[in-house]
Amino acid sequence: MPMHYSELSTPALTVDLDVLDRNLSCMAAYCREHKLGLRPHTKTHKTVEIGRMQLSRGARGLTVAKVGEAEVMLAAEPEELLVAFPVLGAEPLRRLAVLARTARILVSLDSETAAQRLSAAAVAHGVTFGALVEFDAGLGRCGLPPGHGCVALAKEIQKLPGLLFRGVLTYPGNIGGVEAQRHEQAQGVAAAVRRTIEAFEAEHIPVEIVSAGSTPSAFISHEISGLTEIRPGTYVYNDLNTYYQGACALEDCAARVVATVVSTAVPGRAIIDAGSKTLSSDLLRQGAQSGYGLVTEAPDALLFKLNEEHGFLDITASSRAFHVGETLTIIPNHVCTCVNMHDELFLLRKGEVVGTWRVAGRGKIR
Ligand SMILES: Cc1ncc(COP(=O)(O)O)c(C=O)c1O
Known part of the structure; x- marks a missing residue:
């Protein structure tokens, strides 16, 4: 007999399968329409079943941040896995080389040191890695300045055994404003992409892959x-x-996140059993909004503070009554860090729990 989500032992992270399906299909359709490849970053879900769903909807491969995530995501059977993070340690490089016997592995990097270490690991284990040169399109995190410096690193990569230069990558995490701002920010990223492509064209070096994209910028890619x-x-x-x-x-x-109201003893407060070990302490990235998540049943209640196991709701402005023992549903501020704290996902269809999936990649930070 299916169980309603309100009967779950809380706190519990639930996923509405119809919404998930719609989100996956919309992105796949957008990419098809605009003839863009889709190589979704799996750091959000860290779940093999969702990796498979992305591939079956036409993704050309999967992206991970860490070798540990790559080891997990191989079970989704991607033909190609991109590690969009420079891998420098001898131990993760050795593990990555083992994976390269099963799937094509691409790594993004922005230094000669990273390229040399990747090459040494490839040679030692008799494998080949694809390499993407990362450039910075305005975020100021990793990546060489757009243009000629990228070509210089690509030329170094071409000289190194065990590496195949495949193209360039950037993360446009700086596209993050409201819609009007996003279009303008995208033009800045477009200029950086253009400068980089032109630098390669000037040297007649073919660039097979030009990889970018994020969620806020996805549909204006x-x-x-x-x-x-x-x-x-x-x-x-x-x-x-x-x-x-x-x-x-x-x-x-x-x-x-489904949580239970565990106390209303303090006037003006309701305490829930979802704290920082359930929701993560991440605040919202922008704007005047505060709080640690949206209580869907009471948007006028403010989740203003988290202890590890307790969430503090300010209910003074809420028109709703709160009762000990009732369940509430919270949309997290930052779902990626929230998912990373849960062993399993409870799968819902129309509010009924229809199964669970393991978050197999959670905690795989190496
Ligand atoms: C290198 C890289 N690529 C892609 C993404 C995906 O971006 P988003 O989470 O906005 O979808 C991220 C996110 O952190 C990233 O770091």
């Missing part, structure tokens, strides 16, 4: 010409950050 693929991750679930950026509706938020 076609405004950045020259991209061959995008790597959105958060779009599978969406979250309050995505919502406040105007990049999704609340109904598109597939992952929600």
